[in-house]
Amino acid sequence: MKDNRPYLxxxxxxxxxxxxxxxxxxxxxxxxxxxxxxxxxxxxxLAGVGLGLGKYITQSMEGxxxxxxxxxxxxxxxxxxxxxFECTFGTFIRxxxxxxxxxxLAAPLTANNLIIGEIIWAGTKGFFFSFAVLxxxxxxxxxxxxxxxxxxxxxxxxxxxxxxxxxxVTSFVRTINHFNFYFTGFLSPMFFFSGVVFPISNxxxxxxxxxxxxxxxxxxxxxxxxxASQYNWYxxxxxxxxxxxxxxxxxxxxxxxxxxxxx
Amino acid sequence: MSPVAxxxxxxxxxxGKVNAVANLSFEVEADTCYGFLGPNGAGKTTxxxxxxxxxxxxxDGSINVLGYDPAKDELAIKYLSGVVPQDxxxxxxxxxxxxxxVYSRFYALPRKAATSRIDYLLGFMELSDKRAARIRELSxxxxxxxxxxxxxxxxxxLLILDEPTTGLDPQVxxxxxxxxxxxxxxxxxxxxxxxxxxxxxxxxxxxxxxDKGAGILRGSPAELLAQNVEKHVLEITGSHSxxxxxxxxxxxxxxxxxxxxxxxxxxxxxxxxxQLTGRLEGAHYFLRPANLEDVFLKxxxxxxxERQ
Numbered sequence: 332m333k334d335n336r337p338y339l340x341x342x343x344x345x346x347x348x349x350x351x352x353x354x355x356x357x358x359x360x361x362x363x364x365x366x367x368x369x370x371x372x373x374x375x376x377l378a379g380v381g382l383g384l385g386k387y388i389t390q391s392m393e394g395x396x397x398x399x400x401x402x403x404x405x406x407x408x409x410x411x412x413x414x415x416f417e418c419t420f421g422t423f424i425r426x427x428x429x430x431x432x433x434x435x436l437a438a439p440l441t442a443n444n445l446i447i448g449e450i451i452w453a454g455t456k457g458f459f460f461s462f463a464v465l466x467x468x469x470x471x472x473x474x475x476x477x478x479x480x481x482x483x484x485x486x487x488x489x490x491x492x493x494x495x496x497x498x499x500v501t502s503f504v505r506t507i508n509h510f511n512f513y514f515t516g517f518l519s520p521m522f523f524f525s526g527v528v529f530p531i532s533n534x535x536x537x538x539x540x541x542x543x544x545x546x547x548x549x550x551x552x553x554x555x556x557x558x559a560s561q562y563n564w565y566x567x568x569x570x571x572x573x574x575x576x577x578x579x580x581x582x583x584x585x586x587x588x589x590x591x592x593x594x
Numbered sequence: 595m596s597p598v599a600x601x602x603x604x605x606x607x608x609x610g611k612v613n614a615v616a617n618l619s620f621e622v623e624a625d626t627c628y629g630f631l632g633p634n635g636a637g638k639t640t641x642x643x644x645x646x647x648x649x650x651x652x653x654d655g656s657i658n659v660l661g662y663d664p665a666k667d668e669l670a671i672k673y674l675s676g677v678v679p680q681d682x683x684x685x686x687x688x689x690x691x692x693x694x695x696v697y698s699r700f701y702a703l704p705r706k707a708a709t710s711r712i713d714y715l716l717g718f719m720e721l722s723d724k725r726a727a728r729i730r731e732l733s734x735x736x737x738x739x740x741x742x743x744x745x746x747x748x749x750x751x752l753l754i755l756d757e758p759t760t761g762l763d764p765q766v767x768x769x770x771x772x773x774x775x776x777x778x779x780x781x782x783x784x785x786x787x788x789x790x791x792x793x794x795x796x797x798x799x800x801x802x803x804x805d806k807g808a809g810i811l812r813g814s815p816a817e818l819l820a821q822n823v824e825k826h827v828l829e830i831t832g833s834h835s836x837x838x839x840x841x842x843x844x845x846x847x848x849x850x851x852x853x854x855x856x857x858x859x860x861x862x863x864x865x866x867x868x869q870l871t872g873r874l875e876g877a878h879y880f881l882r883p884a885n886l887e888d889v890f891l892k893x894x895x896x897x898x899x900e901r902q
Contacts (some may be wrong), residue, residue, distance in 0.1 A: 340669040341702035349699040356696050357687045430683035436648055437677035437745070438700035439669045594609075594649060 340439045350440065350448025351455070358456075369413070369463035373405050377471060393530050393555070402473045403482075403558050404527030406464045407550040410457035410486035411493045415518055417453045418497035419510045422588075427507075432592055442592040446585045450494045457490020458483045474558055481557040488573050489550040495581040496546070502587035521547045546576055599624040599752060599783040600645065605655035606807075607640055614640040616807035617655075622800070624751075627774070627784040629798035631791070631886075633894055637807040638787040639680060642754055645785070646671050660752060671752075673701065676745030678755040682737045684744075686729045690721065693729065694744060701748040715743040719773065735766035742770065746777075753777060755786040759793060771796055791886035801886075805894045815886060823884045823892055824849060824860040828867040831856050831878040839873040851891070860884065 341349070358365055377398065385397055392400040425431040435445055462483040468474040474482075500513050524534070525547035531539055542548050549569040556566050600622040607615040615637040622628040630638040643649035645659050647668030657663060662670045685693050691712065698708035716722045719739040724732060732740065738758070745753060758774075759767040774797055778784055788794050794801050795815045803811040803818075811818060832855070848867075849860040861867050864881065871879055 339667075340673040341700075345702045346700070349696075349702065352699050353685075353696045356692060357685060360687055360692070429686065430679075430681055431685060433648070433679055433681075434683035434685075434697075434744075435700065437646065437672065437675075437679065438697060439673040440700060441647075441668065593647065 343444070346440050346444045347448045347451060349438075350435070350445055351452050353435070354449070354452040355455070369409060369460045370467060372409065373402070373464040373467040376405060377402065377467065377473075381471075393532075395555075395559075399473055400530075400555075401528060402464075402468045403555045404551050406461045406468070406482045406486060406554050406558075407489050407547060408522055408527055409460040409464050410489040410550070411518065411521070411547055413456045413460045414453040414490035414493040415497045415514070417456055418449065418494040419501055419504075419513060420507065422449060422498060422501050423504060423507050423510070426501075426591065436592060442589040443585055445592065446498065446588050450491055450498070450581065453494030453497075454487045454490040457493070458487040461486025461489070478560045479558050482554050485550055485554045485557060488577070489547070491577045492546045492550070492573060492580075495577055495584045498584040498588050499580055502584060502591060521545050524548075526551050546573070549573055597624045598622065599660060600628075600785070601656075601658040602641075602645075603656045605641075605644065605657055606652040607637075607644060607649060608652060613807045615644070615652075618804075618807070618809050619655075620802055620809060620812070622783060622785060624783050625778060625781050626799040627778055627786065627797050629794045629801045630785075630787040630804055631789075631794055631801055631890060632787075632804035635806075636804040636894075638804055639756055641804075642756055642785065642787065645754065646675055646677060673748065674750060675752040675754060676747065676750035678741050678745045678753070678758055680756040680760075682734075682741050684729045684737060684740060689726055689728050690716070690732070690740060691725045693740065694747065697744050697747055703748070711747065711749075715746055718746070719743040720769065735762050738762060738766070739770070742773070750782060752783045752785065755784065757787055757789065760789065767793070791890060795886050803890060803893050811889070811893050818886065818889050819884060822889045825862045825884055826860070826864040826867055827882055827884050827888060828859040828861075828870060829856060829880040829882065830859070830874060831880075839870060844870065858888075860888070 380398055380401055388397040391397075395403070432445060436442065440448075465474065465479050465482055469476055469479065497513075500510070504510060522528070524531070524538070524542050525545050526542065527547070531542040531548065534542060549572045553566055553569045553573075556562055598621055600620075602621070603619050605615060605618050606613065618637070618641060620628075630636075630641065632638050640649055644651045644657060645664060647664040651657060651665065657665075659671045660674050664671055685696065688696065694712045694715070695708060698712065703711065713722075716725060719742060721736060721739055721743065724736060724740075729737065729740075742755075742758065745755075753774075755774075759770055762770070771793070774784055774786075784797070786793075786797065799814060800812065801815055801818060802809050811822060813821065844866060847861060847863065851858040851860065859867060859870065867881055871881060
């Protein structure tokens, strides 16, 4: 039988897209239950602050009212949490329980393609979740467009950062319950010590350097700058940190996780 | 001789201290069906996974699949092959048609071509009325057929099936056998593992019996039968002693294989066995031609090993 196929195998971009497409289709299959919560969550948060907590916090934070300060932080925490869930529980379930990856790896995809497609998908979710928060913040007049429109792009990179570290964690995890350590031991502290709920300048001086190590700190600083259109040279350092974090942690994550997929 | 689709030479693979595959060599001719038989843990699945790069192979040896080395060109091999893994790994969150549409993207099939290919495959595997069904609503047999349809997405030259019909009812099994025969006739090379001897007998042109990672017997089903086992078997259930009814002259001509509840007397001469049955008063017995299962048990032994 003569074979006249157009190529030896699909090109890289097509392979990465196909992985992304698979995740997108599964996610949008339940568009209501998957798509609504990202809008509801910030709504509930802002209601809690606006109706209750906000009355007690009258001091401005980094020149913002408290609701502005917290709102811009939430743009990033939502991206952080969605990418983290996607690449811990989500990845683990696809890998160990549903065996979806085994099916995908029988198609013309390498383990690297699959993992990188996964990372890009997590970035996309970061974008979407930030966008959802942005919509809510805009509706309440907390952020003014069009400057805020850049925030989802920072959300994309935040999604990438938290997906690579989540995948690295996943590569070590043997039972799904171990992720609880990651969430309570790493992500919850990050929520409080990255300048989301209060400025890190309020932290004791000896803790501040630690806050600078945390990835979320840099996302949040970048987002606030974007939303306020207040650019400064040190934002370049934040960007540099984000890029370096994605590349370095991503390198280890891909290489470790690959060994669990192809053995 | 037809061209060779797969050549494996002196390939080994170990997981820690376990040698899953030990210095295995074999060759699969194009457009034939090649079957791996062997107890659980014999290394069949590992061998198959090495062919399409899901497992890395040990340092020595070489593998060539459709002209490519899986260590270097796994993508080319995967593009030309279809794989039906041991466990169904369909996307449970998607319906039948979406499962196939998503899979068609992996091969970068244009949407229109994918749609018509999927229509054809659903028809071929007799699943056309299940297009919109969710995976959970499908029976085990339908899920299996869907996994096979998915493997056929890119019109593969090589189809790899790991226990394609385990746990399925006879109707579905026969349907799958029919489809596999059709595929073979149209130029697909088929590689399969199975625990069902009748499946191997029905489909395979060549069979390789593996045990503890090594190939121990190979040949066509007919050759394996002719060369490795007597033609006839007398199966006696209960604790009858053959020695009590057979004299030394007969005992010399037969081979006896005994488990707790069954005694099997193997012999090329069925008249002799028939003679024996006359002396088996009141015992349950069954005289039958020897089959692949007898070859298999003889080759791999009756006792369970630590991997089973």
